[in-house]
Amino acid sequence: SQKIEQNSEALNIQEGKTATLTCNYTNYSPAYLQWYRQDPGRGPVFLLLIRENEKEKRKERLKVTFDTTLKQSLFHITASQPADSATYLCALNSGGYQKVTFGTGTKLQVIP
Amino acid sequence: NAGVTQTPKFRVLKTGQSMTLLCAQDMNHEYMYWYRQDPGMGLRLIHYSVGEGTTAKGEVPDGYNVSRLKKQNFLLGLESAAPSQTSVYFCASSYSLNPDTEAFFGQGTRLTVV
Numbered sequence: 001s002q003k004i005e006q007n008s009e010a011l012n013i014q015e016g017k018t019a020t021l022t023c024n025y026t027n028y029s030p031a032y033l034q035w036y037r038q039d040p041g042r043g044p045v046f047l048l049l050i051r052e053n054e055k056e057k058r059k060e061r062l063k064v065t066f067d068t069t070l071k072q073s074l075f076h077i078t079a080s081q082p083a084d085s086a087t088y089l090c091a092l093n094s095g096g097y098q099k100v101t102f103g104t105g106t107k108l109q110v111i112p
Numbered sequence: 113n114a115g116v117t118q119t120p121k122f123r124v125l126k127t128g129q130s131m132t133l134l135c136a137q138d139m140n141h142e143y144m145y146w147y148r149q150d151p152g153m154g155l156r157l158i159h160y161s162v163g164e165g166t167t168a169k170g171e172v173p174d175g176y177n178v179s180r181l182k183k184q185n186f187l188l189g190l191e192s193a194a195p196s197q198t199s200v201y202f203c204a205s206s207y208s209l210n211p212d213t214e215a216f217f218g219q220g221t222r223l224t225v226v
Binding site: 004008031032034041042043044045046049089091093095096097098100101102103104105 | 116143145152153154155156157160168170202204206209210211212214215216217218219220
């Protein structure tokens with residue numbers, strides 16, 4: 001069955017450093033991969049989407065890579081700030097939002 | 113512009129009681145979704161709708177019913193609540209089913225069934 005793995009342990013990082021979060025998947029050939037941010041008590045907020053034929057996507061301090069051979073996506077936040085502290089979810093989609101599969105998320109804590 | 117609004121935000125039910133969760137969006141989106149989020153599990157799709165008057169089952173539809181009588185509203189009903197339905201429920205909407213487009217989520221409803 002399809003499986004998505006995100007590091008369930010929280011990631012603590014010093015302010016100003018680059019945070020790198022990992023999303024691994026098995027038994028899946030997603031056409032799209034999305035990253036969301038979720039704050040406590042709030043719904044997920046869409047951040048970035050990357051397609052299977054794209055290796056890298058950037059948006060301001062965010063960068064996402066997608067390696068379909070390794071079946072892995074990396075999510076980077078450069079020059080991290082305490083305001084970046086949140087849980088980050090990856091979501092894989094083979095076609096249509098009705099078929100999206102979400103990961104469990106990784107909690108990021110940026111320490112001042 | 114409110115986006116996606118869910119009511120209520122919190123609710124406690126006794127086993128066997130019924131309730132309806134309301135989701136309203138003001139973005140004129142055709143597509144709406146209900147998810148549940150449980151500890152240690154990713155968001156799971158309960159039901160979705162591709163337009164007014166249409167609904168379809170998602171990954172975990174049992175025990176839930178939905179209705180989309182108006183384009184802007186998507187209702188999730190629990191006819192006879194069970195403790196296994198204790199969860200955080202999120203509604204979302206999108207302009208298209210294509211994941212190229214952004215999905216917008218509500219703030220969630222925390223439901224406890226005792």
